[in-house]
Amino acid sequence: MPDGRLKRLADMKPLADLSSPLTPPSLEAERNHEPGYFKGRRGFNPNFIPEFQVELPTLSKSLSDDAAPLVTDANKHVLDYENFSLVMSKSRRLAIYTACNIEGEQSKRDKVARQGKDEWFYDLRISPHHQIGEDLYRDNELDRGHLVRREDPVWGDKAVHANDDTFHFTNCSPQHSGFNQKTWLGLENYILQNARLHELKATVFTGPVFTPNDPLYRGVRIPRSYWKVVSVFSEEQRSATAYEIKQDHLLEGLEFLYGKYKTHQVSIHKVERMTGLKFGPLSTYDGFSNEEATVGSEVSMPLSDWRAIRI
Numbered sequence: 001m002p003d004g005r006l007k008r009l010a011d012m013k014p015l016a017d018l019s020s021p022l023t024p025p026s027l028e029a030e031r032n033h034e035p036g037y038f039k040g041r042r043g044f045n046p047n048f049i050p051e052f053q054v055e056l057p058t059l060s061k062s063l064s065d066d067a068a069p070l071v072t073d074a075n076k077h078v079l080d081y082e083n084f085s086l087v088m089s090k091s092r093r094l095a096i097y098t099a100c101n102i103e104g105e106q107s108k109r110d111k112v113a114r115q116g117k118d119e120w121f122y123d124l125r126i127s128p129h130h131q132i133g134e135d136l137y138r139d140n141e142l143d144r145g146h147l148v149r150r151e152d153p154v155w156g157d158k159a160v161h162a163n164d165d166t167f168h169f170t171n172c173s174p175q176h177s178g179f180n181q182k183t184w185l186g187l188e189n190y191i192l193q194n195a196r197l198h199e200l201k202a203t204v205f206t207g208p209v210f211t212p213n214d215p216l217y218r219g220v221r222i223p224r225s226y227w228k229v230v231s232v233f234s235e236e237q238r239s240a241t242a243y244e245i246k247q248d249h250l251l252e253g254l255e256f257l258y259g260k261y262k263t264h265q266v267s268i269h270k271v272e273r274m275t276g277l278k279f280g281p282l283s284t285y286d287g288f289s290n291e292e293a294t295v296g297s298e299v300s301m302p303l304s305d306w307r308a309i310r311i
Helices: 061-066 105-111 159-165 177-197 270-275 281-287 287-295
Strands: 078-082 084-088 097-101 144-147 173-174 202-208 225-233 238-252 253-268 300-302
Touching: 061 173, 097 253, 202 270, 225 270, 225 281, 238 281, 238 287, 270 281, 281 287
Parallel strands: none
Antiparallel strands: 078 084, 084 097, 097 202, 144 173, 202 225, 225 238, 238 253, 253 300
């Protein structure tokens, strides 16, 4: 959305009462996949990048308590899909984080075209009550935003499975259409296109920033901002970078007001402070985290052009 223009959702289509919660999902009326559907999914591979092990982030105690358990094993909470994995929040009914492997060389060959109208599914490996379905997105400007971008995991002999796996509500997060289609897409294009161009292997972690002050809409707190942590390995270097993408907005009565969309390159340490996640030694390959340790204060850089990204 261009700077200085505020767009009122209430001017487009009527909104439900902000405090009115979503009705529990009716699985007879909703599309869903049983646990057996996901048999053989390989999930996120921490050894995907040669000589650069990248583990799933660890959860703080509060996040661990909030992680949605698998129905088959209450002690487990990682959902594996083809070439990506994620962990869901019980209280927010959104992913705490997603983790995806991108194979740039194969991705160029294994593109899968988007087919017709998007259809989203519940993943019944966790309770449907820990997932947000279609009711949140009806008759408003909220997009069903992919956290793992549809094209990112689409490579290898099960590329079609990877494509279809991204259309689960577990991988969906509410994003205003202007935010999803412009700011978010620009960064995602930059990452994937460079992985394909230079035939890189990359890992991408993505998630929302949860705060108790996030605006309430239809019983769901809409995240104000999102983050990404990207790591790559090449013959020249090992690299890890982090980004915060936020939508400044106000909540007044029965409407959202969305303002300027801002993207910053930030430190991995900042993402850890915002989320309660820990990325292990990954920050040692992040120039912004190293710079923060030297200067003793937070370091960030606004991005008006993706070419300004510092690796």
